[in-house]
Amino acid sequence: MPTRRQFLHLTGSGLAVSIGSALLSGCCSGDHCSSAHPADMSPPGNQPRTPLRLPKNYSGAGLSAEATVHEWTSGRSSNVLTLGGSYPAPTIRVRKGELFSVQFTNKLAEDTNIHWHGLVTPADMDGHPKDPVKPGASFTYRFAVRQRPGTYFYHPHAHEATGKQVYLGMAGFYLVEDDEERALGLPSGEFDVPLLIQDRRLLGGPSLAFEPTMADMMEGFLGDTLVVNGVPDPQLDVAAGLYRLRLLNGSNARILKLAFAGMLPFAVIGTDGGLLDKPVSTTSIWLGPAERVEILVDFSTVGTGQSVMLQSVAFTAPSGGHGGGHGGAMAGGIAQGTALDVLRFDVRRAGAAGRVPERLLPLEQLDPAQAQRTRAFTLAMNMQAGATRGMHTINGKTFDMQRVDAQIAFGATEIWELRSMDEGSIHPMHLHGVQFQVLSRSGGPLTPSDQGWKDTVLVFPMETVRVIARFNDYRGLYLLHCHTLEHEDDGMMLNLQIG
């Protein structure tokens, strides 16, 4: 009889196999069926789906937080909040080493700001909730781009309102490029596709209301519809060639386990902190809220005239006895762990053959023997807390703007143990001010999304995840928090003082 911990791990990372076999049944046996089989695909245009749109590019003229109307599909619109006037917010492209600066204006009636997620910036540029931009006010964010080439993003970090503002539309891509990366000859232009994946509650009517119940605060605010780049149930016409897909889970709480129908293999080339040193080939990948992964996928193996669906496959989500039912409230949306279609790729034309490079970019491996100290952060539920706030704790505490919870020596290398004592939730834990590397998971081996430099890592129920970081970028006040935004806004966040 497996222990609960083993069980959760098995259901967590072992499920790709059973899902895979289910999808493959009747066509191939075993997991060596490497190319998608036509039986798993519908011919293009079989079911109507909406053409994917790409986020617009940032013009360079500054960004405003403003209310506008977003058209999901023709005739279906909602009032949204945006950064830069569009949902998703415009894609910002910068070069490593560049001095980036943007004038930000808050045209909303509430406090907001911008956090540059995954970028290591001076503390006063990081969008800490102690640094709101007031309604009508402006602030210039300015920092040197030190990050490795890769996929980052930006979103507000307003005190106790991050979940609401992100849900209502405020998030966009921030892509870092450089010459070394360009020299790799990765797919570019139309073959380099940013995909912001989110879930929203769109079935109840045009209003994108964000009114979490007690149960939504527990489970996180889950939607009933997956949207990609602000388009529900999308499809994308592609060529039968190699594509670079930049996948960002911008959901408040939805955990994705991405795989192509038919278990089409793909190569993971990047995670949160940019490109890996070499591609990792796989058929499915976890993507928790705020995590990014870049993959290379070759649609020539699908065949012209065929389609392949990118899905989030089913997994056993925890239900530790504090899900629906508290205060009579049921969590809305589709249950965590349910299989969902994300984006259908319709292969319409011949494409250029691409090549997956054998090597990507050099990647320093931090050495645990160099760590000066080990710190533990315990993630737990406090059911004694007030009816609506303070239920999600780290080291028994909820967020206090004025309190410093961990003092870290500048330049120190530390091992952090993220210890879940919570049977009821998977927590995507995020660190500001630094990128880290994942050393181990008590629940099983590291997964492809644990590779490389990370800023967000999934901690499964009752699991301990060990990470290592070197705090030598900037001094100042940063954050550790859960990126299930309802947990964050509930106070599952601590202040870290570096230096």
Ligand code: C2O
């Ligand atoms: Cu993407 Cu502190 O957040």
Ligand code: CU
């Ligand atoms: Cu962040």
Ligand code: CU
């Ligand atoms: Cu959490």
